[in-house]
Each structure stands twice: as C-alpha cells, then as structure tokens.
Amino acid sequence: MRQLTLGMEPLGMEQGGLTLSSSALRQPRVISGSLTEMILSEGSAIQPMHLLPLLAQCSAQQRWLMWLSPEMPMNKHYLDSLGLQDSPVIHLDVCQDTQAILVEKALEAANSHLIIEWQGKLEETQRQDIEQRANLSGSHVILIQRR
Numbered sequence: 001m002r003q004l005t006l007g008m009e010p011l012g013m014e015q016g017g018l019t020l021s022s023s024a025l026r027q028p029r030v031i032s033g034s035l036t037e038m039i040l041s042e043g044s045a046i047q048p049m050h051l052l053p054l055l056a057q058c059s060a061q062q063r064w065l066m067w068l069s070p071e072m073p074m075n076k077h078y079l080d081s082l083g084l085q086d087s088p089v090i091h092l093d094v095c096q097d098t099q100a101i102l103v104e105k106a107l108e109a110a111n112s113h114l115i116i117e118w119q120g121k122l123e124e125t126q127r128q129d130i131e132q133r134a135n136l137s138g139s140h141v142i143l144i145q146r147r
Helices: 048-056 076-081 100-107 124-137
Strands: 036-038 064-069 090-091 112-117 138-147
Touching: 036 124, 048 064, 048 112, 048 138, 064 100, 064 124, 100 124, 124 138
Parallel strands: 036 138, 064 090, 064 112, 112 138
Antiparallel strands: none
C-alpha cells in the first residue's frame, strides 16, 4: 500500500489523514458512450462534417469516425484542413430503408464514434435504441435531423 506524503510526514490512517492504495488508482474506468441530438434547419451554417473534429476529441481511445449521410462524399484535402489527417474516417452513403440496421451494426462493433444524418421520421423507440447501444458500446453519437 502506498501512502501520500505531505512534507516529511505520511498521510496515513494513523494520523487521521488519507491513505490511497496504488491498486485503487489502476481500476479500469467504465467506458460509457453518449447520444447528442441536433436539429438543423435547411441552409444551416453548421454542416455535419464540421463535427468530425469534435468526435475525434471525445475520448482517448483510438476509434473510427463514421459519418452516415445520404450525400456529400469527403475528400482527403478537406479532412486535412479539419486536422483529421491522422484519424481514421469513413463516410457511408445511407438511405432511409437501411439506416437503422447500419447504425445498429456500427454500434455493435463498438469501434467508432458516429455522426448520423437521420433520414425521415425518427421514432422514439429508435432514438432510445441508439442511445442504449451508444452507452453500451462506449461510442459517442451525434444524431442530426433536418427540418
């Protein structure tokens, strides 16, 4: 057991102070994901790809950054301008019919953070499912809906 010291005196229980064991400091932290939701109006100055650097900073874990949207393929020069030249980024073109299953599979893999541009109406059960899967997988998800 290690003791913290202040000056020359140890801070042990016998002095009424605090004793910390080094094994307590090394316990694994539970990794929990999150769901952030955004509603963007048509013509919004905020574009979903601008959020990729934010996702890159979400955790110390090296994860893929996935952008699921029905349009706008990325190019390497733009990713470099966002400071993502060393980050693994993938864009997947999704359609309304397949987006739910693709999101489910991406979150089950538990190796990426996601930006999802949701197509059509998002049911409350779908939103809850995405949030639960994000939490369990340790993935951070930004879910975007357009008005």
